[in-house]
Amino acid sequence: QVQLVESGGGLVQAGGSLRLSCAASGRTFSSLTMGWFRQAPGKEREFVAAITWGGASTYYADSVKGRFTISRDNAKNTVYLQMNSLKPEDTAVYYCTSTRKLRVGVRAEEWDYWGQGTQVTVSS
Helix, strand or coil, X not given: CCCEEEEXXXXXXXXXXXXXXXXXXXXXXXXXXXXXXXXXXXXXXXXXXXXXXXXXXXXXXXXCCCCEEEEEXXXXXXXXXXXXXXXXXXCEEEEEEEECCCCCCCCHHHCCEECCCEEEEEEC
16 A cells, blocks of 8 residues: 655746655555646546656656656655646646556556645636
């Protein structure tokens, strides 16, 4: 079992930045593929970014590519999402997720463990 706890959400003006953190429990963090999804009101949960266990490979949704950066610190059991040049359409609840699968999936049902989510609101 893996427990994930997100932090770092909040209210920011368009063009601003936020850094989300996700702390994971357990001794197997370094073997997990980690990811971020988001869900806006009335919309489905959508893939944002993912990073493989060693951090060698990262993946991004087209909508955030060039603005968001995912990273991880295996010594701290933590994954980060640096969000720059934020837009109002980035407003959503952001969820940290993990899987033991090596393949990165863009559908929520392909991931195994989820955090409770953190709200990000970008004002125009």
